[in-house]
Amino acid sequence: xxxxxxxxxxxxxxxxxxxxxxxxxxxxxxxxxxxxxxxxxxxxxxxxxxxxxxxxxxxxxxxxxxxxxxxxxxxxxxxxxxxxxxxxxxxxxxxxxxxxxxxxxxxxxxxxxxxxxxxxxxxxxxxxxxxxxxxxxxxxxxxxxxxxxxxxxxxxxxxxxxxxxxxxxxxxxxxxxxxxxxxxxxxxxxxxxxxxxxxxxxxxxxxxxxxxxxxxxxxxxxxxxxxxxxxxxxxxxxxxxxxxxxxxxxxxxxxxxxxxxxxxxxxxxxxxxxxxxxxxxxxxxxxxxxxxxxxxxxxxxxxxxxx
Numbered sequence: 096x097x098x099x100x101x102x103x104x105x106x107x108x109x110x111x112x113x114x115x116x117x118x119x120x121x122x123x124x125x126x127x128x129x130x131x132x133x134x135x136x137x138x139x140x141x142x143x144x145x146x147x148x149x150x151x152x153x154x155x156x157x158x159x160x161x162x163x164x165x166x167x168x169x170x171x172x173x174x175x176x177x178x179x180x181x182x183x184x185x186x187x188x189x190x191x192x193x194x195x196x197x198x199x200x201x202x203x204x205x206x207x208x209x210x211x212x213x214x215x216x217x218x219x220x221x222x223x224x225x226x227x228x229x230x231x232x233x234x235x236x237x238x239x240x241x242x243x244x245x246x247x248x249x250x251x252x253x254x255x256x257x258x259x260x261x262x263x264x265x266x267x268x269x270x271x272x273x274x275x276x277x278x279x280x281x282x283x284x285x286x287x288x289x290x291x292x293x294x295x296x297x298x299x300x301x302x303x304x305x306x307x308x309x310x311x312x313x314x315x316x317x318x319x320x321x322x323x324x325x326x327x328x329x330x331x332x333x334x335x336x337x338x339x340x341x342x343x344x345x346x347x348x349x350x351x352x353x354x355x356x357x358x359x360x361x362x363x364x365x366x367x368x369x370x371x372x373x374x375x376x377x378x379x380x381x382x383x384x385x386x387x388x389x390x391x392x393x394x395x396x397x398x399x400x401x402x
Contacts, residue, residue: 096121096243096273097142101151104137111137113297114151119290124274126284126305128379129294135277136175138294139247142275143173155243169197172236172272174229175247182221186214186231190238197239204268205238212264226257233264243273250280258282285309285375293382300386305375312378313349317342317358318367325361333385345373345381 097119104112112134119125127135140146142153144160153160156167181189186209194200209216212230215223223231229249236244244265250258258280265274266287278284284291285305292302301308315332322340335344342363346354351370358365373381 096123096156097125097275098154099138099142099151100153102138102141102148102153103150104134104141104146105149110297112141112148115294115297115299116151117292117299117302119273119275121273122271123289124269124287125276125290125292126288127275127277127292127294128279128281128284128375129277130279130383132296133279133294134297135279135294136247137297139175139245139275139277142245143171169199169239170242172239172241172244173247174232174236174245174249176229176249176251178228178232180220180228180232183219185217185219186223186234187216189220189231190216190235193235193238199239201238201240204240205234208234208237208264208268211267212260225252226254226261229253230257230261230264233261237264237268240270241272243275244269246274246276246278248278248280249276250278250282255282262287281376281379291375293379295383295386300382308378309372309375311348312373312381313346314371314373314377315344315346315349315354316367316369317363317365320364320366325363328361329357334381345377346370347382347385 097117099115099117102112102115103110115134115138127138129135137146141148142155142160144163147161155163156170158167184192190205212234214227214230214234220228220231233249246265249261253261262283276288288305290302290304291308293300319340319342322337324337324342328335331346331348332344333347335342337343354370
């Protein structure tokens with residue numbers, strides 16, 4: 096469905112995207128996460144041929160993004176944080192304007208989505224709140240049954256209720272559609288995303304299934320008999336903190352057997368060991384703190400257990 100191969104983009108001396116390679120399978124719900132400025136919007140603009148890459152390539156439906164035609168674009172729904180809609184038109188007028196451009200436009204779905212998102216169709220778009228403009232853009236993108244729905248930072252500026260309504264609309268009508276969403280707001284992402292990729296300062300830290308990502312991360316607390324630690328600890332023990340005799344960390348390549356083996360090799364005498372699953376936000380925060388821009392090419396997350 097989507098394939099990025101060593102995609103790079105610079106703005107002057109700033110490397111906004113650096114050799115990004117990704118593959119998004121048909122039917123997946125793929126989340127591209129990262130802080131503001133990580134390169135998420137640049138990635139999407141390159142996919143949509145809004146920007147041109149300096150190196151590498153991006154393919155959509157097997158077509159180079161620089162060669163997308165009306166045929167491919169008609170199969171893509173695109174909603175961005177700063178999407179421009181015609182302010183002078185009402186939503187009803189804008190929907191009427193769009194219908195002839197899409198042979199697959201579904202009038203019944205249009206009525207259903209407008210009602211579900213509680214959109215005031217007779218009000219001019221210029222009079223809509225930011226949340227309602229985002230929902231209006233989503234309604235327009237859904238009504239022609241796109242095979243691929245691309246959402247670029249859709250949650251920015253939305254209050255929790257509007258955000259929930261927005262995602263309810265997406266998920267309710269997703270069907271067999273492939274979803275590609277970029278966001279730094281991790282609320283609820285792990286409840287629907289099948290795959291996740293983490294960008295930081297234009298570089299890819301990891302891409303994997305959500306299930307695998309959550310399985311390999313655990314929060315660990317060890318109550319030690321002695322508060323003196325060895326000089327070297329496994330680098331998969333990230334976001335380490337010590338308070339007295341309690342050592343806390345995120346194990347980024349967790350297995351119960353390996354954890355006990357590492358503790359034994361290190362000679363960590365302890366009286367209590369606690370292991371708990373963590374959420375995506377904690378994974379994101381721990382990974383961001385553990386990885387610096389200078390160390391990206393040297394760190395291989397999850398391959399650093401003691402031998």
